[in-house]
Amino acid sequence: MATVAANSATVAHAAEHDHHEPQSFWRTYIFSEDHKTIAKQYLISGIIWSVIGISLSVMFRLQLGFPNMKLDFLRPILGNWINETGKLDPDFYLALVTMHGTIMVFFVLTAGLSGTFSNFLIPLQVGARDMASGFLNMLSYWFFFLASMIMLGSLFIETGPAAGGWVIYPPLSALPQAHKGSELGMTLWLISMALFIVSQLLGGINYITTVINLRTRGMSFSKLPLTIWAFFLTAVLGLISFPVLLSAALLLIFDRSFGTSFYLSEIYIKGEALPNVGGSPILFQHLFWFLGHPEVYIVLLPALGMTSEIIATNSRKPIFGYRAMIASMMGIAFLAFIVWAHHMFVTGMNPFLGSIFMFLTLIIAVPSAVKAFNYITTLWRGNIRFTPAMLFSIGLVSFFISGGLTGIILGNSALDIQLHDTYFVVAHFHLVMGAASAFGLLAGVYHWFPKMFGRMMNEKLGYVHFWLTFIGIYLVFFPMHYIGISGFPRRYYAFTSYDFTKNIFADMNSFISLAAIFTFTAQWIFVWNFVYSMFKGRKAPQNPWKSNTLEWTAPINPGHGNWPGEIPAVYRWAYDYSKPGAKDDFIPQNVPYSQTPESNLPHENELIGLEKEIEAQNLNDQFKQPH
Amino acid sequence: MVYIIAILSVIFLGLAVMVISRMASVVQSASGPVDEDRIGMSNRLNAGLMVVFFVVGLIAAIWSFLHARQFFLPEAASPHGRHTDFLFWLSMSIITIAFIVTNALLFFFAWRYQYRPGHKASYYPENHKLELIWTVIPAVVMALLVFTGWRAWRDIMAEAPENAQVFELVGKQFNWIARYPGVDNNKLGAFNYKLIDSNNETGIDYTDESSFDDFVSTSELHIPVNKPILLKIRARDVLHSVFIPHLRVKMDAVPGMPTRFQFTADKTTDEMKNITGNPNFTYEIACTEVCGQGHFSMRIRLIVEDEASWQAWCKEQKPLLTSTPELASRIPANLKAKAAKYLSAPETAAPADTTTASIVKNGETVASASVR
Numbered sequence: 001m002a003t004v005a006a007n008s009a010t011v012a013h014a015a016e017h018d019h020h021e022p023q024s025f026w027r028t029y030i031f032s033e034d035h036k037t038i039a040k041q042y043l044i045s046g047i048i049w050s051v052i053g054i055s056l057s058v059m060f061r062l063q064l065g066f067p068n069m070k071l072d073f074l075r076p077i078l079g080n081w082i083n084e085t086g087k088l089d090p091d092f093y094l095a096l097v098t099m100h101g102t103i104m105v106f107f108v109l110t111a112g113l114s115g116t117f118s119n120f121l122i123p124l125q126v127g128a129r130d131m132a133s134g135f136l137n138m139l140s141y142w143f144f145f146l147a148s149m150i151m152l153g154s155l156f157i158e159t160g161p162a163a164g165g166w167v168i169y170p171p172l173s174a175l176p177q178a179h180k181g182s183e184l185g186m187t188l189w190l191i192s193m194a195l196f197i198v199s200q201l202l203g204g205i206n207y208i209t210t211v212i213n214l215r216t217r218g219m220s221f222s223k224l225p226l227t228i229w230a231f232f233l234t235a236v237l238g239l240i241s242f243p244v245l246l247s248a249a250l251l252l253i254f255d256r257s258f259g260t261s262f263y264l265s266e267i268y269i270k271g272e273a274l275p276n277v278g279g280s281p282i283l284f285q286h287l288f289w290f291l292g293h294p295e296v297y298i299v300l301l302p303a304l305g306m307t308s309e310i311i312a313t314n315s316r317k318p319i320f321g322y323r324a325m326i327a328s329m330m331g332i333a334f335l336a337f338i339v340w341a342h343h344m345f346v347t348g349m350n351p352f353l354g355s356i357f358m359f360l361t362l363i364i365a366v367p368s369a370v371k372a373f374n375y376i377t378t379l380w381r382g383n384i385r386f387t388p389a390m391l392f393s394i395g396l397v398s399f400f401i402s403g404g405l406t407g408i409i410l411g412n413s414a415l416d417i418q419l420h421d422t423y424f425v426v427a428h429f430h431l432v433m434g435a436a437s438a439f440g441l442l443a444g445v446y447h448w449f450p451k452m453f454g455r456m457m458n459e460k461l462g463y464v465h466f467w468l469t470f471i472g473i474y475l476v477f478f479p480m481h482y483i484g485i486s487g488f489p490r491r492y493y494a495f496t497s498y499d500f501t502k503n504i505f506a507d508m509n510s511f512i513s514l515a516a517i518f519t520f521t522a523q524w525i526f527v528w529n530f531v532y533s534m535f536k537g538r539k540a541p542q543n544p545w546k547s548n549t550l551e552w553t554a555p556i557n558p559g560h561g562n563w564p565g566e567i568p569a570v571y572r573w574a575y576d577y578s579k580p581g582a583k584d585d586f587i588p589q590n591v592p593y594s595q596t597p598e599s600n601l602p603h604e605n606e607l608i609g610l611e612k613e614i615e616a617q618n619l620n621d622q623f624k625q626p627h
Numbered sequence: 628m629v630y631i632i633a634i635l636s637v638i639f640l641g642l643a644v645m646v647i648s649r650m651a652s653v654v655q656s657a658s659g660p661v662d663e664d665r666i667g668m669s670n671r672l673n674a675g676l677m678v679v680f681f682v683v684g685l686i687a688a689i690w691s692f693l694h695a696r697q698f699f700l701p702e703a704a705s706p707h708g709r710h711t712d713f714l715f716w717l718s719m720s721i722i723t724i725a726f727i728v729t730n731a732l733l734f735f736f737a738w739r740y741q742y743r744p745g746h747k748a749s750y751y752p753e754n755h756k757l758e759l760i761w762t763v764i765p766a767v768v769m770a771l772l773v774f775t776g777w778r779a780w781r782d783i784m785a786e787a788p789e790n791a792q793v794f795e796l797v798g799k800q801f802n803w804i805a806r807y808p809g810v811d812n813n814k815l816g817a818f819n820y821k822l823i824d825s826n827n828e829t830g831i832d833y834t835d836e837s838s839f840d841d842f843v844s845t846s847e848l849h850i851p852v853n854k855p856i857l858l859k860i861r862a863r864d865v866l867h868s869v870f871i872p873h874l875r876v877k878m879d880a881v882p883g884m885p886t887r888f889q890f891t892a893d894k895t896t897d898e899m900k901n902i903t904g905n906p907n908f909t910y911e912i913a914c915t916e917v918c919g920q921g922h923f924s925m926r927i928r929l930i931v932e933d934e935a936s937w938q939a940w941c942k943e944q945k946p947l948l949t950s951t952p953e954l955a956s957r958i959p960a961n962l963k964a965k966a967a968k969y970l971s972a973p974e975t976a977a978p979a980d981t982t983t984a985s986i987v988k989n990g991e992t993v994a995s996a997s998v999r
Contacts, residue, residue, distance in 0.1 A: 090920050165917045171882055172865040172918060178800065179919040265883025266820040268830070269800070269864040273821045281866055281881055315740070318752040346868070347879045348860075348886035351784030355777050362769045369765040370758065372729060377757070379736040381749040385666055386673035386741070394677070394737055401729045405722040412718065412772060414711050414779035418700070418875045421868065421915040463673060471680070478688060482695040487872040489915040489923075497924035498911050500872050504698050578748040585747060 031142075033134030034560055038141050039120035040452060043445070045148060046112020047527065050438075052152075053103035054520050060096040063088045065513025067494050067506075081160070090493045091180045094163040097491055098181065099155065101166030102189070106196055107151065109299040109437045111144050114238075117302055117444050118207045118231040120452065124551035125225050127216025127568060129561045129622040132209035136202045143199035147192045154188035162189035165491060167292065170263040170284050174255045177270045187256070190249050197246045200238050207235035214622065216550070218570035218614035223589065225549050225574040226319060229326050230305020233333045234298050240337070241294040248287035255279070282347055289340035296433050297336045301329060303440020304371060304400070307393040309574070310447050311375055313547045314390035315382030316585050318575035321374045328367035328374075335364040345413040346420050354413045361411035365404070372401050383578065383585070387545065388462025389447035395470045396439040402474075403431025406481065421491075424484025427477045435473045442469075442526065449530075450544045454557040455537030458529050465525045472519030479508050548574045548588045567621055569614050571607070666742045674741035681734035685727070701873055702903055704894040704910075704931070707783045708875030714775055721768060787857040787889035794848060795859045796912070797829045798867030798880035801921025803912060804829050805848040809840030810941055815859065816841050820882075823863065826951045830863075833948070833957040839966045840946045847928040848912065851937040852895045861885045868916035871929060873899070879916055892931045899931075 022028075032038060059078075062069060070086035071078075081092035119137065123130055131137045154161040163181020164173040168189065176183045211232045215224075224232075251262040255276075263284045264276035312319040319325060341349060341357040375397045384390065406428040409415050419425060442465075449457045483505050488495060495501035495509075543552040550570065554562050568590035576587040582599035593600050594608045703709045740748075795806040795815055806829050808815045816831055816838025823830040828845075831838045850856050860869050862880035869888070870877045878888040892910075900908045910929035914922055932940070948954055948969040958966045 090923075094917065094920070094922070169866055169916070175865065178865050267864055267882045268820050268823040271825075273823060277883070280884060282884065316748040318750060320751065321753050321758050323753070324758050346877045348881050348884055351780065354784070355780060358776060358780065359773055362773045365769050366762060366765050370762055373761045374758075376729065376732050376736060377751075379733070379740060381751065382736075382740045383743065383746050383748040384670075384674070384737060384741050386670050386737075391673060394733065397733055398730055401733070402726060405726050408722055408769070408772065409715065409718045412714070412776035412780075414776045414783060415715050415718065417783070417877050418708075418711060418715070418872070420877055421870075460669065463669060467676060467680075474684065479691060479695070482691070482699070485700060486695075486698040487701060487870075489870065489913060491917045492923035494923055497926050498913055499907070499909060500701055500911055500913075505695075508695070575752065577750075579750050 031138060033130070033138045035119045035123050035131045035134070035137060036452070036558065038137050039116050041141050042111060042115030042119060042144070043452075045145070046108050046116060046441070047530070049103055049107040049112060049148070051523075051527070053100055053108055054523070056096045056100040056103070058517055058520050059088070060093055060100070061513040061516045063093055063493065065510040067496070088493075091163060092160055093493045094165070094179075094491065095160045095181050095185070098163050098165055098168075099151075099161050102151070102162070102193075104434065105166060105295065105299065106193070107148060109434070109441070110200065110238075110295070111196070113299065113437060113441045113444075114231070114234055114302050115141070115144065115203060116441075117227070117306060117448070118203070118235065120448065121227055121551065122207055122210050122231055123214070124451070124554060124558070124562060125228050125549050126211060126214060126219055127550050127563075127570060128210055128214035129563075129567070131206045132214060133206055137206050140199045140202035140206065143195050143202065147195035147199060150188050150192040150195065154185050154192070157184055157188070159183040159185055161185040167285075167288055168252070169288075170252060170255065170281050171267055174252060174263055175267070175269060175274075176256070187253075190253050190256075193249055194246060197242045197249075200242050204235040204239040204242075207231055208239065211235075216567045216570055217617040219550075219589075223570055223573045226308035226322070226325055226329075227302075227305040227549075229329060230301045230308075233329050234301045234305075237294045237298050237301070237333055237336060241291040241298075244287055245291035248284055248291070251287075252284065282344070282349060285344050285347060286341070289343045290337075292343065293340040294333075294336040296429070297332055299433055299437045300400075300440075301332070303396060303437045303443075304329070306440050306444045306447070307375070307396050309547075309549065310389045310393045310443055311378050311397075312575050312577060313447075313545050313586075314385045314387055314393075315378055316385070316577045317378055317382040318573075318577055319374070320377040320380075321370075322573065322575060324370055325374055328370045331367035332364060332371075335360065335367070339364060339411075342411055342413070342416075345416045351413075358411060358413040362408065365408055365411075368400075368404050372397060372404070385545075386463075387446065388457070388459055388466055389443045389545075391463065391466040391470075392439045392443035392446065395466065396436050396443065398470075399431050399436040399439060399473070403428055403433070403436060403477075407432060418487065419484060421489055422484040423480050423488045423490055426490050427480035427484055430480075431473075431477050435477065439469075445530070447545065448551075449533065449537075450540030450556075451551055451554075451558075453534050453537070454540050455533050455535075456540050456544065457533040457537060461525055461529045465522060465529065468522035468525070469519055472515055472522055475515035476512055476519060479512055483508060483512075543588075546584070546586050548576060548586050550589055553588060553590055561623055569617075571611060571614065572604070666744075670742050674738045677734045677737040681730060702899065703873065703875055704892055704899060705874045705876070705890050706893060707779070707890060708873075710779055711783075711875055714779055717775070718772055721772070783890075785889075787887070788855050791855040791857040791889060792851060793857045793859060794850065795829070795861070796848065796869055796880070797861055797863060798869070798914065798918070798925070799828075799863040800865065800919050801914075801925050802845050803848075803867075803869075803914075803925060803927040804843055804845050805927065806831070806841055806843045807849075807941065807944070809837070809842065810944060810946060811840045812837055820863065822957070826953055827947070831947065831954075833954060833966070834959050834962070836962050836965050839948055839958075839969050842944045842946050842950075844944075845927065847930055849930045849932065849937055849940055850892060851934045852931050853891060853893050854934065855889060855891050857887060857889045859885055859887050865918050866916045867914045867918050867925065870913045870915040871910065872913070873910055874929075877915060895931045895933060896929075897932075 071082050071088055072086045075082045081089045083089055159180045162185045163179055172178050173182050173186050211228060254260040255262050255264055261276035261279040263281050264279040266277060267274045308319050308325060339357060339361045341353055342361040345354045410419060410428055446457055446462055488501050540556055542556050553568050570589045571592045572589055574589050578585045579587060579599045587596060592611045593604050594611055700712050703712050793808050793815055797804040814837040817835040818830045819832050820830050822832055829843055831841055860878055860880045862882045867880040869880060874890055874892055876888050876890055878886050896909060900906055910931060912927045912929055914925035946969045952970055955970055
């Protein structure tokens with residue numbers, strides 16, 4: 001968009017940025033290149049996907065919690081996947097589990113979280129007019145949309161969607177004769193994921209470029225809000241690891257369709273010995289988890305970054321250990337690449353490798369612990385305002401701790417022997433990665449809703465939503481650990497075949513299912529609040545949370561280019577809350593030290609001299625550069 | 628169990644109802660564009676709920692834990708299993724302490740430092756000493772856990788001793804097939820997936836004479852107690868995973884890549900019936916790697932018995948060759964004589980067998996290469 005307008009009227013353009021010709025409906029709302037619109041597109045897609053993804057989990061929770069229940073009432077939605085006796089089809093049970101995982105991990109917590117907030121906040125918080133490339137950004141969303149449509153379509157085909165678990169381990173996923181879900185459903189899954197990866201890469205390149213190149217005057221890396229650090233590192237993680245998943249998926253496509261043997265060897269199935277020899281299913285697992293593990297942090301880091309910002313703002317305190325937070329995020333990002341094989345301790349991988357990966361995995365607990373302690377210390381002696389965003393952030397910290405701690409057990413290869421692929425694992429990752437990231441997403445929506453839509457969400461409903469969800473999630477996943485410790489394997493359609501699972505925990509499973517339904521129901525409060533507030537919410541003030549970061553200096557409804565006139569320059573870090581001597585309890589990043597002599601620390605007085613220098617820079621305004 | 632759940636539900640429902648009713652009244656009173664009102668009643672309520680949540684949650688957690696504990700880590704019947712159980716509870720104690728302390732601080736601080744009018748937060752951006760302390764403490768604790776865990780892992784995954792009794796477990800959709808090394812030579816014969824058919828489900832290769840006395844079972848695996856067992860694991864079609872919960876054994880079955888797990892079972896099935904107080908107790912083998920529709924029901928029973936009754940049981944079994952004489956056509960001409968005893972008159976070939984076992988030594992390397 002910028003290029004189009006600029007070519008026609010470069011001079012006028014440079015003089016006034018806020019006077020653009022009105023664009024057609026299609027260019028404004030659908031094929032928009034504006035990062036704010038794209039962020040909202042991601043957000044709304046993410047919310048729709050999360051409703052679908054969680055509904056699927058409720059369906060299989062019904063099967064697990066109430067194995068004798070007649071599910072005929074689901075027939076209008078599921079059709080013949082409910083058999084004549086009113087039971088859920090075992091094949092479709094696996095499809096539900098698989099699609100729940102795929103949708104929640106990729107479409108909700110990767111696209112919905114990173115896609116929304118990286119897009120929305122990076123330009124606004126670093127002080128840029130827009131993303132480095134609005135066109136690629138638009139392309140990123142529409143690739144995601146295409147991937148979404150294909151994945152959604154696969155739910156409705158006759159043989160059902162992919163059903164080999166979200167990890168789609170071959171040979172199960174490679175052999176159409178092995179399972180219904182490995183027929184057309186798997187093909188669509190692979191196509192959809194390939195497009196999804198393209199979308200992530202386009203987005204990731206944009207995020208990285210924007211953070212590096214388009215920071216406003218004075219916004220050095222050491223002054224970046226932690227949100228931006230988190231988005232930046234997330235994008236780097238994604239950029240390095242997603243291509244590996246793409247290659248894994250491509251090789252699987254080759255094995256499925258072109259008779260290659262990358263993952264297949266010595267297979268006899270359905271009365272036939274296949275000719276494939278020399279491949280290795282373990283190779284796929286290595287490739288998959290080389291993305292799969294960083295993916296955990298791709299999902300979690302943005303949530304942690306936003307939480308840092310929200311907790312500091314609402315505690316009215318600087319985030320404790322800003323540099324330690326950056327260092328631990330970098331540590332986590334680095335270690336994320338060298339721990340993948342802890343998902344594979346008992347796959348027959350060389351046990352020596354297992355030892356190495358156990359060692360590396362447990363190291364990652366250290367930066368994680370530092371982050372948790374820093375959050376807690378930020379609350380200490382604060383002056384806390386419990387906005388809904390703050391509540392969700394505190395909830396996130398609690399989930400991050402509770403779920404993270406059990407990782408210490410699972411990362412220990414000797415203990416993993418018994419617990420691998422049991423409900424203990426399910427409980428662990430749902431708390432630390434699922435619930436924690438979802439809370440990050442919700443916290444982000446509550447916190448930045450005023451900036452997105454110019455209106456406030458209803459806070460009281462936010463409180464109710466928080467408490468019901470927080471309690472609900474603990475009720476679902478805390479007892480799930482017990483089931484796992486007792487050895488219940490995951491992805492089981494029923495627990496009736498074994499003596500060791502037959503007569504125990506049936507009531508616990510019902511309880512978990514009820515808690516899941518309860519939690520899901522509570523989410524409608526949010527959906528209603530979100531939609532209602534978008535149109536009817538109370539008008540937002542410019543800086544409702546009295547926050548320091550740059551997005552709150554933009555107009556309430558920022559137009560194209562975000563700031564009318566000059567982009568503000570940045571003089572200080574984002575965390576000058578409750579600074580001794582200052583008259584307010586916050587000093588935004590664009591307030592120079594020369595205006596706050598009463599609160600400056602000694603070394604900050606020395607920085608006053610640099611202000612002229614900062615103001616003289618004006619390299620990063622996209623609208624002012626010669627085109 | 629039912630009682631805890633009922634009580635838990637009541638507590639949390641009550642809590643939920645309380646929140647909703649309090650909120651509902653607040654919602655009615657606050658509809659105007661208020662800014663400072665926001666930080667009042669509801670802030671105190673939320674702060675208070677933080678502590679309430681922690682206390683009630685902790686009580687519920689401890690309570691449910693105590694009631695569910697009877698089912699945790701079902702009685703271990705292997706030495707390595709008892710060792711990892713000890714390590715599990717060691718780690719669990721450490722993380723429980725961390726869990727309670729950090730969550731307590733989180734919720735307590737949230738309540739204690741709630742907004743107070745006219746109060747100002749402390750400007751406290753960093754403290755290097757503090758940060759160093761809480762970097763070093765987790766690092767030391769982790770080092771301890773890694774070291775103990777690594778030693779246990781190394782021992783479990785060590786090479787099986789020479790005298791280990793070998794068995795083979797083959798996973799397929801959707802059952803396990805146990806193959807025994809035989810009634811005479813105690814050696815597993817070679818296999819080849821291309822030889823699999825309905826008569827020969829594990830693809831036993833009858834050009835290897837160690838195969839002649841091998842026998843298979845799809846219903847149970849009998850193993851001797853107190854003797855090192857080497858379980859050789861493979862899969863025919865897709866990934867499976869051998870899981871023996873009471874023995875703390877888990878290892879994937881991978882097509883094209885045989886895996887193994889060595890362990891010792893030190894309690895017989897009968898002993899376990901006494902220990903668990905369950906007269907119907909039986910060891911079970913399950914699948915823990917999703918393998919398709921029947922993944923949840925790939926059960927095979929495991930029977931642990933003393934050496935003598937195990938030997939006796941083995942002697943009673945018929946080699947696959949005996950029960951399926953059609954397979955004789957696959958035996959090469961030069962070995963037909965050696966296989967004869969399994970085909971027609973078993974007793975006549977008995978003396979010949981001992982000589983075969985020693986003569987074959989050379990030829991056997993070829994066969995075992997394909998087994999491993």
